[in-house]
Amino acid sequence: MIEYSGQPHYLVAVDCIVFGFDGEHLKILLVKRGLEPEINKWSLMGGFVGPDESPDDAANRVLKKMTGLEGVYLEQMQIYGEPKRDPIERTLSVGYFALIDIHKYEEQLNDDYEAEWFLINDRPKLIFDHNEMVADARKKLRYKAALHPILFEMLPKKFTIPQLHILFEEVNDTEIDTRNFSRKISSTGLLIKLAEKDRSGSKKGAFYFKLDKKKYAANAQAFLNLMPNLKV
């Protein structure tokens, strides 16, 4: 068999920044690393890319293994490839960010892996360059969410406008006028109002909405301007 002679070979891994929303704050899912070095330290969930899978496949596999979830929103971020980033041997890692419904996860919790949710603003120090990855993922999430309706991925099927509002504020770390927000979200035409109300949060109660999946699919690539003062 022919080979590209003399070229160096490296390990290739994937690391996933898993975002969730508990109704109040943005969270990320971390695991305790299971191998040396830095064993038992907090890290992103990751794994090596196997011989018969693409990095995308690997990310989905890792996510399935550690959360039990399939078909989650997963997006390739960038590659991390500094020569010395892994002290043992050279490993390039493809960073992904994932958006999941935090409640869905709790149901399917897999206790084999020590996974835990942390507030994005109060998380432990992570191994290697994982801290940088989280910072990058957060930026990318903001960027993407300002233009595309992806934050729904972190909410249950039925959700209220106030819930969505808090989520947007959390992701963007800013206050958004409640009244203008409702109007903007409504104008996207992506939501279908349900008859049912959520009475847990207030006396009046807030109507539940669900995604119009057809329109959502059609608008996944469209530019939407979902944030005020988008133009600096």
Next chain:
Amino acid sequence: MIEYSGQPHYLVAVDCIVFGFDGEHLKILLVKRGLEPEINKWSLMGGFVGPDESPDDAANRVLKKMTGLEGVYLEQMQIYGEPKRDPIERTLSVGYFALIDIHKYEEQLNDDYEAEWFLINDRPKLIFDHNEMVADARKKLRYKAALHPILFEMLPKKFTIPQLHILFEEVNDTEIDTRNFSRKISSTGLLIKLAEKDRSGSKKGAFYFKLDKKKYAANAQAFLNLMPNLKV
């Protein structure tokens, strides 16, 4: 030395989609592949990631080697990692797109490498998954250029609004109203009008402009809405 035992190792490469603009059309720079398999077939310029460099470093090195240019606009696109994408042995490739001033390149042309500019819409079939990479790069270029002032990177230091206008139309494959375009570009405040005129294109002549580099740097991350009908 400790190793991650039993994990497979792969080759890691970079491939660059180099965009240029000749005043009329969008072009890409291709090279004739110098090694087996598919030797002498047209391909993107690429190379393996060396042991002491990051993928970003490698992309810059390849670009320098094949075009003579340094400090060009280079952006990581995504990783291509299907197991069978390279028939010889498994190679993952990080795709980059680059924007260069086509005239700058001509000056520094390096004849050691058989590089040639092709119209983006009339290019030869490329090896492996390079055709897919070009398609992806084009999409990404459109996306990015709709929001951020990056197309200037393909123009000379002095350029006219009509030149910029044609470039925008080329990249987006659409017609843009000349009058609204000038106004929008002016309103960004990124351009400085020069006293000199370009008289080659018309009787009246068009004023030259140059970038306000300070404002350009400040707006590199800002959202600008540079395309009409951005919202679908």
Next chain:
DNA sequence: TTATTAATTGTCGTTTTGACAATTAATAAT
């Protein structure tokens, strides 16, 4: 019955957008 609270709908002046017209500065033709 009233006070309270949060959700929802409404108002309005300003800015942006995009379709379209008029003017201007040069050269080429008469």
Next chain:
DNA sequence: ATTATTAATTGTCAAAACGACAATTAATAA
């Protein structure tokens, strides 16, 4: 020298979007 021609530039205006802010509504608690 005057006029026609051409492309660059500036201008107009109605519709839509934006964003600051107020009023109303539907429930519960006092």
